[in-house]
Amino acid sequence: MTQAIISLYSGKTPLCMSINANTTAQQLKQQIYETTSIPVEEQVLRISSGHALADQDLNTGDEFISIKLAGRILGGKGGFGSMLRAQGGRMNAQKTTNFEACRDLQGRRIRTVNDAKKLQEELDAIPEREAEKREKLKKKIEEALKEREPKKYLFDDNKFLEDKEDVVESVKSAVGDALKRQKLTHSPVKKAATASTSVSLFDDDITSDEDEDEEEEGEEEDVEEKDEEQEKVDVKGKGKKRSRK
Incomplete structure (x- = not known):
């Protein structure tokens, strides 16, 4: 008895079947059909080397x-080879x-050399x-400092x-009417007030003049008294001098 280990596709569990020395590949396919329900005509048996077994070759x-x-x-209708040939021609x-x-004579990649040139240019x-930035900034400042004409608005x-x-x-x-009414209603009171104020002012002037006269008279009397006292002192001094002589 020989043990045949059959690997199925689609990730199914392998089968283990016992076959005799006289068992053919067709009989083995029939056993597989009875176990897995895969039609015999769609089965292809291959050994580990990849060789396909014929119906009697087992x-x-x-x-x-x-x-x-x-x-x-x-199988398809073909034409794949001709399509590849046409695409190869286009390529x-x-x-x-x-x-x-590619590399240059010094062994450097041309890509590396080009990148170095670009970096140096940058x-x-x-x-x-930087100079362009400064110029732009300067122009912007000058435009901001310029005196702009005032806008004229039309209303x-x-x-x-x-x-x-x-x-x-x-x-x-309305204001004129209010002022007229106020003048008409308050005119007598204003006249009386003006008369009283004029009288009081006149009285104040009179009293102030009298006070000033009295003060002047008092000052004159004080001056006269001082002069008299001074004369008396002078007379006494002269008498003392004569007695000493």
Whole structure:
């Protein structure tokens, strides 16, 4: 008895079947059909070397035999080879212009050399960019400092202007009427007040004049008294001098 280990497709569990020395591949396919319900005509048995077994070609001389079960696939209409040939011709017709992967005589990649050149150009262009930035900033500041002409606005709302004039006139007339009424109602009181104030002012002037006269007279009397005392002192001094002589 020989043990046949059959590997199924689609991740199914392998089968282990016992076959005799006289068992053919067709009989083995029939057993597989009874176990897995895979039609016999769609089964393809291959050994570990990849060789497909014919219906009568089954070597059972070994104790174990490993068989792989595969399915039949319907073929296409062809033309794949001609399509590849046509595509290859188109690819050959396109000439490449990118040689950055190549090397120069010093062994450097052309891509590396080009990158170094670009970097150097960028470094050389930094002062120019800075100068351009400064110029732009300077122009911006000058434009901001320029005196701009004031904008002229045209107000053409005639209705608003008419309403404004009417309001101003009404306010003026109301204020004038109020002042007239106030003058008419308070005129006697004002006259009496003005008379009393004039009298009081006149009285104040008279009293102030009298006070000033009295003060002047008092000052004159004080001066006269001082003069008399001084004369007496002088007379006494002269008498003393004569007695001493």
